[in-house]
Amino acid sequence: MNPLFTKNDDALAPVFLKLAQDPDPAVREATSRHPLATPEALTLLGTDIYYDIQANVASHNRTPATLLEQLASHPDYEVRQAAAGNDTLPLHLPEQLSTDEDFSVRTALAANALTPAALLGRLACDSHPEVRAAVALNPQCPPEVMISLVTDEDDSVRWTLAQNTSIPVTLLKSLSKDSHRWVRCYAAENPACPEDCLETLAADDVLQVRYDVAKSQYTPARLLKLLAHDAETKVREAAAENPNAPRDILEMLAEDEDEEVRATVAMHPNAPEAALAQLAHDENEVIRYHVAKNPKTPAPILKVLCQDDDDDVVEAAMQNSQLPLDFLLRLSKNADDDLSTRISMALANRPDLTEDMMLSLSEHPFYEIRLNLALNTVLTPAIMERFTRGNDNDVLKFLIWREDIAPELLAHLAETVENPFKQSIASNPQVRADTLATLMTTYENDDDDMQGLIGSMAINRELPAEFALKVLQLGNDKNRLNLGRYLRMRDEDLDEECKRVVGL
Numbered sequence: 001m002n003p004l005f006t007k008n009d010d011a012l013a014p015v016f017l018k019l020a021q022d023p024d025p026a027v028r029e030a031t032s033r034h035p036l037a038t039p040e041a042l043t044l045l046g047t048d049i050y051y052d053i054q055a056n057v058a059s060h061n062r063t064p065a066t067l068l069e070q071l072a073s074h075p076d077y078e079v080r081q082a083a084a085g086n087d088t089l090p091l092h093l094p095e096q097l098s099t100d101e102d103f104s105v106r107t108a109l110a111a112n113a114l115t116p117a118a119l120l121g122r123l124a125c126d127s128h129p130e131v132r133a134a135v136a137l138n139p140q141c142p143p144e145v146m147i148s149l150v151t152d153e154d155d156s157v158r159w160t161l162a163q164n165t166s167i168p169v170t171l172l173k174s175l176s177k178d179s180h181r182w183v184r185c186y187a188a189e190n191p192a193c194p195e196d197c198l199e200t201l202a203a204d205d206v207l208q209v210r211y212d213v214a215k216s217q218y219t220p221a222r223l224l225k226l227l228a229h230d231a232e233t234k235v236r237e238a239a240a241e242n243p244n245a246p247r248d249i250l251e252m253l254a255e256d257e258d259e260e261v262r263a264t265v266a267m268h269p270n271a272p273e274a275a276l277a278q279l280a281h282d283e284n285e286v287i288r289y290h291v292a293k294n295p296k297t298p299a300p301i302l303k304v305l306c307q308d309d310d311d312d313v314v315e316a317a318m319q320n321s322q323l324p325l326d327f328l329l330r331l332s333k334n335a336d337d338d339l340s341t342r343i344s345m346a347l348a349n350r351p352d353l354t355e356d357m358m359l360s361l362s363e364h365p366f367y368e369i370r371l372n373l374a375l376n377t378v379l380t381p382a383i384m385e386r387f388t389r390g391n392d393n394d395v396l397k398f399l400i401w402r403e404d405i406a407p408e409l410l411a412h413l414a415e416t417v418e419n420p421f422k423q424s425i426a427s428n429p430q431v432r433a434d435t436l437a438t439l440m441t442t443y444e445n446d447d448d449d450m451q452g453l454i455g456s457m458a459i460n461r462e463l464p465a466e467f468a469l470k471v472l473q474l475g476n477d478k479n480r481l482n483l484g485r486y487l488r489m490r491d492e493d494l495d496e497e498c499k500r501v502v503g504l
Helices: 009-020 025-033 039-045 051-059 065-071 077-084 093-097 103-111 117-123 129-137 143-150 155-161 169-175 181-189 195-202 207-215 221-227 233-241 247-253 259-267 273-279 285-293 299-305 311-319 325-333 337-349 355-362 367-375 381-388 393-399 407-416 421-427 433-442 447-458 465-474 477-486 492-502
Strands: none
Touching: 009 025, 009 039, 009 465, 025 039, 025 051, 025 477, 039 051, 051 065, 051 077, 065 077, 077 093, 077 103, 093 103, 103 117, 103 129, 117 129, 117 143, 129 143, 129 155, 143 155, 143 169, 155 169, 155 181, 169 181, 169 195, 181 195, 181 207, 195 207, 195 221, 207 221, 207 233, 221 233, 221 247, 233 247, 233 259, 247 259, 247 273, 259 273, 259 285, 273 285, 273 299, 285 299, 285 311, 299 311, 311 337, 325 337, 337 355, 337 367, 355 367, 355 381, 367 393, 381 393, 381 407, 393 421, 407 421, 407 433, 421 433, 421 447, 433 447, 433 465, 447 465, 447 477, 465 477
């Protein structure tokens, strides 16, 4: 058993037991899927009136073995199917499930990596192709079983086998010559495909096969050069997108007749400077935009793009961190109102802002600029505090969601902002317990607002234990369901509090 799952069992057991007995089936269903659901809760849910909940229990890796035995003989095939895929299945159950009357149960067993090799060999001869295909994809499928599947009469079995990364090279070579194109496609995508097979597939008559070779990160440079001259645009585009495409190929494809190919080069993280310089003057504004957005585009090229006729290109260039900040500041000195606003918008998104710049932008008359600044990941605590001391609700409603905001600022906002922003504070992982208590006192006489607050608390993944209990006691069906989805293990310093509270 994974020790991480048992760390807080004593503390969480009463909570999961409450959730497992909730009158709302949606809450019980979410609980049956929760990775930390305790064996005791799963035992209760294993006899739930809804089969989909029982199926979740059958697939859960914390379900007790005795319960799995019962679920493996369940009258509903979906429950048996879930049990067959469980990697904690007791050793004697795979044999029973391998002869199940429903092929989906046998398929799940065939896909289970812990199914014994002897059973995989038997399932490889199953009458249903989906069962054989599941065996073919199983990473533990023995080589001798794979040999029998290479010549399977069903195409889907062979193309599934071609996807197995554990397949011996000799068998993959055989599949690379298969008559069905999808088998050859999947062989081309397989990381185990040897270079001589890739060379054969790079000259395949079928476009899709050549495309798959061109996009594979395992295709050597010499074959990418061949595919970069392919007659089909889609193949050349795949070669241009390949992360291992050499500089000379990218420079050549930057001159391609097709706009999609050139645009792909413009977005490539390793596009050479010469290619980017050429594409910065492309007649297609979309291509110039991609050059401006590329984080590797050098400053001299970005400076040129700041003078582009297309507003989107200019904005992208200004926001690119490769463009020196002082260039933007110099550009703003003689700018008209329109250009000045666009520069301010770009500055608000930049990761290299100084605090003085942030201060100036926080007072900008345009809401979009203040909002972009509030969302900037480098916003300093001092500027956050400045925002919270104002009444700029359009900005505050987004600032409240920031997970790096100081708990003290959330406490201040809890006393000053209006609804529904006040309720949203309860969902922030940084909110303190005393702030939550203050919010609950604020709404204790208003049922609708209280449910809104409880709903925000329910989706807080760091919710203190005592408030998790309040959600269970006071929340409606949706609130309890959300808590079941978002409940997380607590830090060690919270364990004793958890035990005290949920043990009430």
